[in-house]
Amino acid sequence: MKITSIKSHVLKYELDKELGYSQQYYKHRATHLVEVQTDEGISGWGECFGPGNIALANKFIVEKVIQPLIVGENPMNKEFIWQKVYNLLRDSGQKGMPIQALSGVDIALWDILGKKTNMPLYQLIGGKCNNQIPVYGYGMMLQNKSVNELIELFKEEAKQIKSKNFKAMKMKVGLGPKDDLKLVQAVREEIGIDFKLMVDANHAYNLNDALYVGRGLDELDIFWFEEPVAPEDYEGYKELKHKINTNIAGGEAEFTKYGWNELIKNKCIDIAQPEVCGLGGITEYLKISALAQANFIPVINHVWGSAVSIAVNLHLLTAQPDMPGGLFPSKAMLEFDTTEKNIFITDLPTEDFSILDQVKQNDGLAAVTDNAGIGVTPNNDFIKEFEINE
Known part of the structure; x- marks a missing residue:
């Protein structure tokens, strides 16, 4: 061949x-x-x-x-x-x-x-460790509106995500430290204290602002604070990780095992977010996942793309062992775009591929198919x- x-x-x-x-x-x-x-x-x-x-x-x-x-x-x-x-x-x-x-x-x-x-991809990379994967909804993106308008929009969107049976949700911030905390507080009050909420800054802050926001997030019981500072700022990540209690997540802008080795050995993150479509593909992802496991860092993949990306990540998570393991381990989650209808997810594949339907019907869980390869074929x-x- x-x-x-x-x-x-x-x-x-x-x-x-x-x-x-x-x-x-x-x-x-x-x-x-x-x-x-x-x-x-x-x-x-x-x-x-x-x-x-x-x-x-x-x-x-x-x-x-x-x-x-x-x-x-x-x-x-x-x-x-x-x-x-x-x-x-x-x-x-x-x-x-x-x-x-x-x-x-x-x-x-x-x-x-x-x-x-x-053979399906998950079998090629080790076999099935999970029959189903929890899915979290990624929405509440910024719009060119006032903070008060965004608060109302985010509250409504958060309510909709929760109603669709997602296991958790993630929101954007980036207006500025004080307004960002207002946004997060409004969403937390809307969904309640028992629902898992994550906050994504897309490296919006310098270290001082990130510390200010991070301490506020500690009071709101946020599951993770994503990309709080620039991806090159290993020292900033490290200091932030040591000074706030909220998990620090990152890695979507890191590349290859060489970059990930620096991120991990500098003790920058509590949660690893490798982006398989950016870091070098599946061949490199498997090495990075092993590197994270060797350092006892949970892996929750970054996912932002079409049905192809989602299908690949569902296979990767299906084959991922629990870390660190136990009778009741914390499972990795699949990230899913809940913003305005994404036809690159819904209409691209020739196969019937609906994560949203699975989430609704299976209490927030999704399962991989046994189709050969990644399991979806673009139309x-x-x-x-x-x-x-x-």
Whole structure:
């Protein structure tokens, strides 16, 4: 079996309303799919993390930089291919977009292996450790409105997420320390003290502001404080982790086992959030997961993408052992986008793939299918409708 071509598909559509996080507002939703084709007629699908124009840059890297390096290679040789690409790009791409691009390619190679062997991904990476995975709803994104308006919007959205049977929920902050705490307090009062709530800052703060917010979160019984400071600020993470009681979560902007080794050995986080579509793909994710386990750090994957990303992460979590284990361990959760309807989740796959229906019917839990590979196949007609070629 040989790789014959790699196609990169960037899809985009306009949202009904502008959404945002601490760094920007956006009006379009985009996703970047990678299709690896072989001489045996088996194609694999992957996804690259990185929205908008970043996806277009990654498309160029996939097709013009990575493709020439690996066309003709046996797709079964995933480790060899990963090391070949990384080593040849090392001088220019140890982090960032080259690794995001490699991630999508690597995931597609695992999909090919699953289809070739007629086995689901979770079996290829160790088998089933969990029959079902708890799911948390990720919503309450920022909008260009006053804090009082956002409070009312967030309260209503929080109520809706809770009513859909999610096991927990996560909200955005980024207006400024005092207004952010007002937002969190309003949501906490709406959902009650017994419902698990997480707060995502997308590295909005310097250390002093993060300490101020973190101490406020301690009083509101928040499960984790995500990306409170810049991902490069290992010392800031470390100090924050030691000075507040709320769990510090991070890692979505970290790349490869080398970057994750620094994050972990500097004792920056309580909860690891690897982004498989960005850190180097499944091949690298498995090494990072093992590194986290060796340091007794729970892994709760970062998930923000299409049905391809969600399916891959559901397999990864299904195969993930409880950490540290016991009769009643704390389970990892699957992150699920509950904002305005995301057609890249609902309408992209040819298979029946509805996490939301599972959550509603199964008390907040979702289960992986036994379909070969990652278990979902993008619809070519859908791709043609929403693909951009800028």
